[in-house]
Amino acid sequence: MSRGYLLGLDGGSSSTKAVIFDTDGNVVGIGREASRLEHPQAHWVERDMNATWASAAQAIRAALAAANVDGSEIVAIGVTAHGDGLYPLDRKGEPLGQAITSLDSRAAGIVERWCREGVRDEALARIGQMPFAFSPVTLLAWMQEHQPERLSALGHVLTCKDWLRFKLTGEVATDFTEASTGYTDVNTQRYSREALSMLGIDSVFDTLPAVRMPDEIAGHVSMAAARATGLKAGTPVAAGLHDVTASAVGLGNVESDTLTIAAGTFSINEVFSDAPKPDSRWATRNGLRPGQWLNMAISPASSSNLEWFHRQWGRAGDGDTGAFFAEMEASLDAAFQSPSRLVYHPFLYGSPYDEPASAGLFGLQGWHDRGHVLRAILEGVVFNHRVHVDALASTFPIDRVRITGGGSHSPRLAQLFSDSLGRPLETSRIQEAAAWGAAICAGVAAEVFPAIASATPLCEIDHRYTPEARRQAECQRGFERYQRLVECLRPLWATLDADAPPLASPAVEPQPSPTAGAAR
Template structure:
C-alpha cells in the first residue's frame, strides 16, 4: 500500500490529510491556530505554535488512517499565500508570521498607487501590490520596525516554514516565489522588482526556488519524533494554496475557470502567455512557460462565517450538540428566502474588497418585514456577486468554457446553483473535499514518481460530483440585481473613507 500526506494551512486551521494514491481520502485531522490582533489592521500568528499544531494534526491523521507511517511515500504542504514569514540570520523565527488578512501596510499601498510604483510593478512583475503582499509588508517593516528589518536573513511563506520544520531546509516553489519579486516574463527573481519597492538590499534573503513537485528534503529525526512520520520520508516543495486548490479539483488546465469560495474570493485561469491587467495577478503557474491569472479579494465565505457567529450562535451550539451541520439547520430558512423576491443587497466587504482598503460591508434595501433567512440569502448572493466581479474581469482577458467550484460553500447545492445562475455558466463540483491538501499531495506523489505530473494526476483521479446548469430565467433576474449591486458599490466608493474617519471621532477608538 502507498499513501501521500498533504498539509493545508489556512488562516485559522491547519490540516493534515492522508490520501491513498488512487485519490481516496483516508483521514484528516485539524487543529485551530489562534490569530493575534495586537493593533488595528494587524493579523499575526505565532510561528512555533503553528508548527506544533501542524505536528499534532499529522500525528493524529496517521493514527486515524489505519496505516503505518512508512506507508506514506511523500509529503508536501500548501498554505495561505502572501503575508510574510521571516527567519533571522541564525534561521530562527523573526517575530510572528503575518497573515494575508493583515492590512497594516494599506497606507503604503495607497501612497504607491498615487505614484509610479503601480505601473512599474504591473509591467515588471505582472501585478500591482496590495496591503498583504510581501512587498508592502517588507516596506512597512523598513519604515516602522527597522531593527526587525535589519535582522532579516530569509524571506519565506507559510508553507515554506512548515517545510523548514519538517526538513531543516530553506526554499520556496515557483508559485509562491511570484507573489512580489519575479519578472513576469522570465518567471525568476528580478533585482529590479525589489528596486521598484525600495527593497534592493533584500535580494539575497529571497528563498531559493524549486519546482513544486521536486523533492527538497527529508523528514528529520526531530520532526519524525514530533509528527509520527518516518525519518527520511521525502518532502516536496509544495505550492501556494490558491494554485493547490485549483489543481486539486482538476482546474489547472486549459479553458477552465477555477473558483475557490473560501476566506478569499479566488478566481483563476491558466494561460500559456503572460497577460497583465490591474484587475488580476499574473503569477507563475506550476509548469514553466505557464501563468496563473488570479483575480481575488478577501471577500467570500468569511462573510457567511461572520453572519453565523454574530446572528446564529444558538443554532451553532445546537448543531455542535446534535452533530447536525449548522448549514443543514439553516437550509430551510435559506431555501424559503430563495423562493421569494427581496430588496436586500449585501456588499461582502467585511474583511476587504476589490475596491481598496477602506471599503466596508453593508446591507441595503433592508426592511422590517425581512427575516434572518432573507439576510442569509443576501449574504450568499453578495459573495457570489463578488466572485462574478472577478470572473467578469478575467473574461475580458481569457477564454474559458468550464467553471470548477471548491471551498466551504461548494457542498451547498443552493449556493452552487446560485453560482451557475449568477455566472450564467455550468458550474462543476468534484468529489474532493480537501482540494488544497489534495493538490499538495499530487505534488508529493509526482516528486517520487507516482504521477507523471501533478496535473496528470489530478486529471486521472479527480472525479466530478455534480454539474449545475444555469436557469435562464434566474440568470436574468440575477443580472439585473448584479447591475444594481455594482452601481451601488461605485456610488459608495467615495464615502467609505469618510465612514472610516468616523471611528477617529470616538475617544479611544482608532480607525
C-alpha cells in the same frame, strides 16, 4: 502505482488540515487543528509561528490516527498553505516576531503611496501585479519604514507553506509559484533585483529562499519533525505550492481555458495561460512550470463572511459553520422564495477596490429575518466572485468552470454560482482540493505519478450545474443592484474607515474597474 499513502498538508489562515490520500485520490483520514489569529490593533492580523507549526504537527498526528495508518506508510508529503503575508526568520532560523497573515492590511498606506507615485503601474508591467496590502513585498516595505531593526535582523522571508516545510525538513526553500508573489520578473519568471529596487526594498534580495519546482523534493522529514508528528524520519517532502494553485491542481484544472473558483477565506478566481497578460484586475504569477502563468483575480471577501455571520448570530448548540447552515436550510428556502431585495457587500476584510471598502447590508426592513440576511450574504459573496470572473473572461477564453471550498458542494450554493455567472459549473468528487493538489506534487516527487497532468483523471466530476433561466434573470437584477450600490458608496468608504480622519476624502480617486484585490 506505488503502494502506500500520500499526505497533503494544507495551512489555512486560522487552521491547518492534514489529509491522507490513497494513490487513487480517496481520502482515508483527515486531521484538523485551529491556530489562533491575533488582532493586536486595527488592521493587524497576526499569528504565532511556533503555534502554527504545533497545530500542523497535531493535525498530522490526528490524520494518521483517523486513517489508522502508521507514519512509515506515508510515501511522500506535499505542503500548501495560504499565500502572501509574511513568515520572517532571523539568521538562526527562528521566527522573527509574529507572522503577518494575508488578512492583514497595516500596509495599505504603502500601497496608496505607490499608487500616487506611479510605482504600482510600473510594478504591473515589471512583476505582473499591483502589490496588495498583504503582499510580502508590501509588508517588507512597511517593515523597512516602521520596524527597521526587525528588517535588519531578517534572515529569510518565507510564506506559511515554506515555514511548515522548513519545520518538517529543516531546509529553507520556496517553490516556483510562491516565488512570484512580487519578487520575480513577469517575463523571465525569475527573481529580479531590479523589481525589488523599484519597490525600494532591494536590501531583502539576499534573504529570498532558493526556488524549487512544486513537484521536486525539497527535503526529508527530520528526526525532530518525526517525533512531533508521528511521521517517519527521511520521508520525502515535495516543495509544494501556493494553495490557490494547489486548488486548481486538485480539481484537475492544469491547462489554459479552465477557470477555477475557490470560495474560501478569499474569493479566488484563476485561469492559466501560456503567455503573461498583466492587468490591474488580476495578478499574473508563475504557473506550474516555466512558460506557464497563473492569472488570479482575488479579494479577501468570500466564505469568511459566512463564518462571521455564524459567530455573530449563531446560537448555542449550532455546531460548526457547516452544521449551522444545514440547520438554516428551511429559513433559506423561505428567503429565496420571498421578494426580498436585500443587498450585502462582503467587504469585512477587504475588497477588489482601491478605496477602503467596508461591508454593508442595504434595504433592511422590520419583516426581514436571519434567513433573508443569510440569503443576502450568500448572494453578495457570489456577486463578488462574479466581478472577478467577468474581468478574467474579458481576456481569457473559458471553456470549463470548476469550484471548490466554502460550502460549494452545497447544491444551493453551487446552483447560485451557476445562475449568477451564467455558466455551467462542475464540482469534483475530491472535496479537499488544495490538499490533494499538494499530495499530487508529492506523488510526482516520489514517482507515484509520472507528472502532475497524469493525475488529473483522478479528479472526477461528481455534479454539473447549469443556469436556470428564471433564477439567472433574478440574479442578474440582483447583481446590477449590487454594482450600483458599490459605485454610489465608493466615494464614501474612506469616511467610514477606522484609520481615516473625520470627513476625510478618499485617498485614491474611484476607478471604473476593480483592482486585483485590496485589503483593509
